Amino acid sequence: MNEGIIDPVSGFIYPADWVVRCADPAGLNAVSTGFAVLTSAGTVLKRGFTTGTTAAAAAMAAVLSLDGPVASVQIRLPCGLTATLPVTTLHAGVAVCRKYSGDYPSDVTSGLAIRAEAMPADQTNLSAGEGIGRYSRGTARWMVGEPAISTSAEACILQAIRDGITALGDSCKGASVKLSVPDGVAVASLTLNPQLGIIGGISLLGTTGLVEPWDDHLTSTIMDRVSGADRVVLTTGRIGLRYSRLLFPDHEVVLIGGKIREALDVAHGEVILCGLPGLILRYIDPSILEGTGCVTVEELRGTDNFVPRMEAALKQFTEQHPNVQVVLIERDGSTIGGER
Known part of the structure; x- marks a missing residue:
């Protein structure tokens, strides 16, 4: 039985189907020892x-x-x-x-x-x-x-x-x-x-x-990179950056921080918004905390209201922006909302 691999550096569990897609045994050994990362396409990228x-x-x-x-x-x-x-x-x-x-x-x-x-x-x-x-x-x-x-x-x-x-x-x-x-x-x-x-x-x-085997600080060219890509993943933080690179290896992944509106305005083609739920949910539904008694999305996550409010926000945003796919992740890289 094929099993996933645990990244000894980040603790991320590479799913078994990612491992199956990889035809590089030496590369998988580097992944298992922490000196490389594995993407969802089965590609191995070496750490420096x-x-x-x-x-x-x-x-x-x-x-x-x-x-x-x-x-x-x-x-x-x-x-x-x-x-x-x-x-x-x-x-x-x-x-x-x-x-x-x-x-x-x-x-x-x-x-x-x-x-x-x-x-x-x-x-x-x-x-x-x-x-x-x-x-x-x-x-x-x-x-x-x-x-x-x-x-x-x-x-x-x-x-x-x-x-x-x-x-x-x-x-x-x-x-x-x-x-x-x-x-x-x-x-x-x-x-x-x-x-x-x-x-x-x-x-x-x-x-x-x-x-890590990717750019993560090219702040002076953020919007140029977004507008110049036909397949782009917009992510709001470094955790999102890490896992977006693994989940979507054939996309240009750009760390945009809180500049979601600006990035969406210049993005075209296939657009994915991926990251932890805090900034993203507050952007796609500014009223998501109203009537909950919660001050932050993180606080909302500890209540029974989180899942239905998250799903409603995602549904409404997707209907209004059919060209933008939203993927919300946990800190361990697992998906908690949206589709991938």
Whole structure:
């Protein structure tokens, strides 16, 4: 009997019929281990590695190279998986890892080299050098001048350094590691960093350590992408984005946030509105909460009124907009309303 596959990164259960459609056994193995995703058409798309993971690999390799050349390292990712990344040892204490983007189509950091220099030390410390951006204005979390290294990425890098030190045994008590990105300044100009007040290079990021195989932040071209697609899925948030990509792999999927009206005005051809119910239901039926005593759609979902009100709203909207298909999903990707 064919069974579904659980994504160890997101927890999403790929249905058995998706698995049946896939004719790539090696790809299915990558899906089951978390290094790829499976779409409803049976297509396998490879995940890439974040800048944080890449930096961690370079840092660990630099530490290990104090004892000799290194060709690959195993990194513990923030999501709990262990990944093997190829690295290049330049000489003792210096190593490079190049960013692998998987099937992410427009990753401007793809192939970017992250360099690490390690020196034996009594204590372990990490510093950021050339090509790693710094905050030009203070935020609630970061002070002016601090390097743009996210908390999860920093933890991954430090763990990789500690793992390298442990592997060297008694010959190394600690290590001082400096990271740099030789082409970081040039590449950063192609990212959102200048708009975020990060100057002088790229950011080292990675909540899970993996890069999903699709665009999710091309905000400057949202309406152009919507109007230019004959088959488009409009989604309101990142959870909707993730599952829309899996459910409708042959469509252009665009994250529109709350700009539902604007997107529908320029969309044409086959149009699907997919996402969590909150924003979508409030848009297609502004009066959906009236008389319920509920303040939010989430609150309404906990009552017996939710299903009949949702179905009535979907029916009325579909009658008024026959060219727009609405699909409402749970946070786990399962469908709760509409058709797919």
